[in-house]
Amino acid sequence: MVDELLKHRTQLARPDVSTDEAQAVLAQHYGLSGDLAELGSQQDRNFRVDADEGRFVLKVTRVEYARVEIEAQNAALRHVGAKPGAPKVPEVVPSLGGEDIVSAAVREETYHVRLLTYLEGSPLTRRRHLGAESVAALGDVAGQLAAALKDFDHPGLERELQWDLRRAGPVALHLLSAMADVDLRKRIAEAMIGAMRKVQPLMPELRLQAVHQDVTDDNVVSRVDSGGRLIPDGVIDFGDVLKGWVVADLAVTCASLLHHAGGDPFTILPAVKAFHAAYPLTDAELTALWPLIVARACVLVASSAHQLEVDPENAYAASNAAHEREIFDVAVSVPNELMEHAIRKAVARERQPAPSEMHGRLLPDLNAASVGIVDLSVLGPHLPADRWHYEDTEALLLQSAARAAGAAATRYGEYRLTETRLLQASAPRTFALHVDLCLHGQTAVHAPFAGRLHQGGGKLILSGEGLHLHLYGVEADDPAEGTLEPGARIGLVPGEPSALRFLRVQLCTVLDMDPPAFAAPHQAEAWGRLCPSPETILGFGCDAPLPDAAALLQRRHRHYARPQKNYYRMPPQIERGWKEHLFDLEGRAYLDMVNNVTLVGHGHSRLSAAVGRQWSLLNTNSRFHYAAVAEFSERLAALAPEGLDTVFLVNSGSEANDLALRLAWAASGARNVVSLLEAYHGWTVASDAVSTSIADNPQALTTRPDWVHPVVSPNTYRGPFRGEGSTGDYVDAVSRKLRELDEKGGKLAGFISEPVYGNAGGIPLPPGYLEAVYALVRARGGVCIADEVQVGYGRLGHYFWGFEQQGVVPDIITVAKGMGNGHPLGAVITRRTIADALEEEGYFFSSAGGSPVSSVVGLTVLDILHDEALTENARSVGDYLKGRLEALVERFPLAGAVHGMGLYLGVEFVRDRETLEPATEETAAICDRLLDLGVIMQPTGDHLNVLKIKPPLCLARESADFFADTLGRVLEEGW
Template sequence: MPNTILFHRTGLARPQVGAEAAAALLKEHYGLEGHIKELGSQQDRNFRVDTALGRFVLKICRQDYSMAELDAQNAAMRHLAQQPDAPSAPQPVAALNGEEILTVTLGEESYHARLLTYIDGEPLSRRRYLAPDSVRAVGAFCARIALALADFSHPGLERDLQWDLRRAGPVTLHLLASVGEQKRRDDVAKAMIVTMRHINPLIENLRLQPVHHDLTGDNIMGVSDAAGRLVPDAVIDFGDLVNGWLVGDLAVTCAALLHQADGDVFAVLPAIRAFHDLYPLTDAEVRALWPLVVARAAVLVASGEQQLSIDPDNDYVAGNLEHEREIFTLATSIPFSVMEAAIMTALGKDLPDEQPVLGRLLPGIDPLTVNLTDLSTLSPDLIEDDWADAQIDWKLLAKAAADTGVAATRYGECRLSYTRLLSPRMPATFALHVDACLPAGTEAVVPFDCVLKRTSQHFILMAPDLALHIHGLECQLEDGTELQSGAPLGKIAGAEGSVGGLRLQLCRDQDLVPPLFARPDHAHAWRRICLSPSALFGIDLDAPSVRNDRLLASRKRHFASPQKHYYQQPPQIERGYREHLFDMAGRAYLDMVNNVATVGHGHPRLAHAAWRQWSRLNTNSRFHYGAVAEFSERLADLAPEGLDTVFLVNSGSEAVDLAIRLAWAATGKRNIVSLKEAYHGWTVASDAVSTSIADNPRALETRPAWVRPVTAPNSFRGTYRGDASASAYAAEVEKTLAEIDASGEGLAGFIAESLFGNAGGIVLPPGYLDAVYGMIRERGGLCIADEVQVGYGRLGHHFWAFEQQGVVPDIITLAKGMGNGQPLGAVITSKAIADALEQEGYFFSSSGGSPVSSVIGMTVLDIMRDEQLQTNARDVGDFLREKLEDLAAVHPLVGAVHGMGLYLGLELVRDRETLEPATEETAAICERLLDLGVIMQPTGDHLNVLKIKPPLCLTYESASFFASMLDKVLSEGW
């Protein structure tokens, strides 16, 4: 018999009450006056009221909802206030007559009215994305509310409510007529039929208790944590309070979280785990959870469509409908069996692991003759960028079959060939099937008792709880044929003497047409459903498992801890190409920080040059060979006139160390003036002149006496601001020089990056180096330009960064990208300065200037010239800077865009007036960018600047992707 009250309530529009009537009601019954603003609601009228006594919420609903139901909601809010661990909630406010629930006549109708205290905070729904920590906090928050309500009772909890998931089936079917689009109506109907088939057998084992039943982003109020992420703090809107299924309460929350999951269904798992940790779910509840999520999504869509049809001016409903459709699409995008496996795994529950007994499918094939192809990130058969060839899997499979006539791919392998460049989502690379090449005509037999089912493109062997999908086999048997294990099945398709292709996939879920690939981060669930077909071949076809956690643990045990790694949970990067990096899961990342790889990763020309020279000779530079002389000459030709002598070393640190020694030797003095906020290296001397507290928190208090740090010419947040600050900063240098003069110790030199690299790509104020260099040289000191990070074509507009300051140094240090990853550094100076070092003896670097290093250095220069990478750095860098400036115009967190060419810095601040650094936000943004496929790291003394220094081959497309992903993070949250 239809539930007339329930169905009647689904058709109720909001009360016809405006702000003016609400103001009159407040004054008459509560003695309150103030500013009134209407809040959104599906079937009520809610008004925020700002009065001299505080802020309140006036709720007006139809009399179709009983006084007992409303009193239950008020009582629940009071109950929560008395629980020690329960979140805060609004509290009822009595009217002048002492009553908490009024019956009032407004116009021609009577309504119920209540006044509640107002809860401050930001609704979680305001953020388009919630990080895993926030999602986890939501799950724990919901559990705390459920636990607090577990011992609550009230007669008004037994009610007919369209949102009660126990009524989801009939409510949805009743509302389907309001869904205008035929396909959406069919999708909702089919989803509810499948959902009820899963839920009905579990109903008797689902626990009942009072539940809020609307713990969504609209009703959970959040506060920002240190990183600017929202975490739940309070709960509002008890309008759906009911005595219902406990797991249904969690399902409502999970459905809401899908709107903030960025397309990843598994993103809700941290919430489920956190709920379970506080309020453990039973096995029946775990199995019912995802069907109930789908049920909630179906009710949302159907109810929203129906409500809009009867209340077309309801902006709240209209605004929510599109994301409710999105929730439904996402909730139904994954089979119940897979999501159940994912939830069980997340909760640490044991899953059945019985492997089906399978016979050999191809008994005529000797398992020992099966060659396995390697299609992983580490595959030696994938050369340069041929992983991008759409046919590469079959080409390599055929190549592997050339020896024995039989080859197969590996189940569970993350194939690099399925990577996706510039993708914000992890691609599906994890193979849930096996492909094989073998002689056409090879006989196949039935591997287990089954029934054959034909489809348009392949056939399936069906057994209880098991289905084998087969492509590439000629089979004459009719649809529905019952087959016994060992019976003839067919033969590999193809002409006699040719090679045929076979694809096999095992699946436990007979209702599922399984995908061929899964996302690697979802594979733990999918491989429970799609089993390995190894037994069909009689050989282990499973790819070795990738255990990044074990590798990371080994690194931490044996790799000295001061040698840090990027990210808390770093991906295992094993391959690169141009500006892209690839991890073991086949995930591609855009590398926006690797200024070591000047010409890009995996450059074939560079690899060939290195291999060729290694195959001939590699030794030290005391031997005489052509490469060292030629490379030195080419470096000297790149420098300004007069700087014609080159030292070759292994790194930038060694180059800076040597430059300081040269200054000491040439001047006979020791004092070196350096800039604060600077980083120059890790050797004793280069570390001594490094003053960045981000790299060494004790940098300024541990400098040796010969290091004289001066105020950093940071024209954005320094002591003096703007382009006109050069003279003021130069005056600070002059004060330090006067102190050195007074000491009588003399001056050896001055060292500075020509553009403030480690501080965030900050361009020095115009004229600064010219003024400082003049003062240094007046005292007989030498000027050292540290170009390790910022020079060598990276600025685009200039080859050397000091050129944009219009100066010529006495000593240039360089390294980083000059070897594209090969240990290679250099010092360029005048012959007179270089000869001064000989007074202290010979200089020698075992690997500096070796044949291989020299050849690689020259090849890098050749590639830079031939591929016009400096020009690219200028053009793409200017393009990217404009994109970043556009972001600064719309996102208050962006304080400034620094830098030039492809050495840029995006400084993030909490306040553009005080310039309070957004340190925690910057770290969180970098983590979120990693999720979106971008490698990015913070820099600067406050670690609040994104350091943007990608390979110089960065394309416009890649630059646009980076800007787009950054915009996405700043817009949606991190």
């Protein structure tokens, strides 16, 4: 029961002290004056003081809290402050009379008053999302503080406090007695009773010591790391310090995280792991942790409701009420057994599952060898390319397999592509915790173990010793509940023997739980413990192999050369694509916003069919005579401006730019080439030589050969000359470089640039820039090369080629990437005279560049571009998306600008819009957070501070909305 003192304290409102009265107390007892601002508190009055002498916190407490309790708080602060390696804590400031605590009278009321130094830093509460690094750091702070308090003792620690989880049950029930919301009151009471039933047997084993009891997102201060994440490193507000359970301290911390969890209780696990590393938990404490988190959630909601009844003007309690309700909802959303296993796995203290007694087969009359297994995984051969997402796909495939084999089954533990969902911020539940079978009617179903048979929720349940069998689609022989021995018949699959019917089989180790059919990938292992495979009772192999992306990544690194990098530190294993979506092996769908290689979309059935047919007919090198290479060359020449009528076919953009440089050398008889700083043109010796992007090659600016002459980047956003009026300044920079070359007697071979600054994030060149530069180059006998590898081929929407935006015609066009939709294909389009100049050096060929398959790929991509109006889609959806992104620039200072057009866009992040300091680390963190929310995105630019937005041209408007909404969410919530 709750004693009278505690009951009395729960009825107390905060001290009735105004800001003016607090200033008077501050001046009288501490000789300080300054600006005061009230800080939130449930039962105290706290004021931040900004004085000439520094920043402080004035704490006003009711005298119903004994002085010895306040003394214990001060002593704890000093104790922790003296501990090396402990978290930062405030310091106690003595009064003018040298007292740590003074008694102050305000309007006939006397209060305890203290002054503490103000601990600078950012609270976590305001961040809706906390990344794993922040969560782990909070757990580490809590663990380090618990370790620092281990040897602290004080008479004031023995106190009656409603937040003491040793008294959680009686306190919550007392607070609930006057709650008006009957349904919520009932939910809280049931949850509290269930939690305390689990904790009670463990109480004698739970360690007692001095604990802070309130290391929450409210009561820590954080530094901001280089990526903009909040990393807790200090603790404030020792108002709840007492002698209590060590594990209760962690429970309070974990509960505070649940309103940052997005509904996912597994969010706490990094905190648990970090706390355990700093201050190891015992076996009993690991078992008690989740029930105590539930108990804390119950007390929070009940206390807020009660406090608002006592003190309706308490804005702090009112503002906390919503997220405390969210904490409670998340805490009661999962079974205790699930969280206990997840917690134990996080600290590597798992329990071995008890062996289950299963003596017989569920379907003894079924010929196990004749069961057809239907593969519904991401790589499943049974899933048609365009039907994986239809609602009836699973049933149709099961029926088809059953007709062929006599019976069919899905696989347990399989990540089903059929269960994935597009454009979702959270991973869908794709992990199958059951097996579905398609059987003939009248198939007998038997008890595989002894148990009590009963019905519930439209299914039969056989409950045995620690194991429960859930059956959907069985007609019981006896509708009454009863006990069955192993092998006894349960009933039949209904229907005629010639008819096919469905049966679902699922095991569960928890009594009275209605287990889910599927689990989210990150919860799959824990749910698998609660819902083990029914393979043993079915008598045939139905367990799906589990993917291991981490092990595969190790294999990749073992033999794949290190310079060939992969996206992300811990990348998902992507094995399938469809339109603008990618799928990992766990069935998670990602919106692909970066893949300019796949111009017409992933998994295009028309392209697949065309390639398959050509492979079945012929594939060889381009020196053979066949129709496709002639037709493709003709189509490419027709896309180019008049006069550019000659085509080379190669394997990549790097080879295309390399060949373009060779053509410039051959046509001009010179060697010197002018290129732009911040540009990327490829990886071959020549194309790398004219690439100056330090993001791709940190040594780029110091390792250029002497024939390369870089000029200042015409970056109108962050270059030395800005805005559309900067054209003349940037042209003068090229002119100066050319005059330097003239003075040295050097002849000019050519000039190479992207017509839109792709590598810098899609920044358009200043108006008239290429027209002026091309004239300067041609006046010296040079050749003008337009690198359209990234920005051309319809991607800009408003133009098919990027150079059209500048109103010029180059001498050489290079193109690759999207023209093959991921197939290795590139092209150089030029004038006949330039092409013929190369022949004087010898002939040229590319084994795969113009092969029959490559040519058919190129032709089919062009057909799809036309027939599906993808250039027009790039214009309409691209313009719409750019507008959505520009709206984000208006809302969030970190987003400095939106560059580009069509579906080649860039969002540039800066820490300061005046200095344009690049937000490099923040951009990387934003990309990681976008991945968590289902969007593939990568940074670009020399400072890697620009989002490289170049998705397949089939991007739907709803996908553009999902991307803009998700990016807005990240900027709003944090990363």
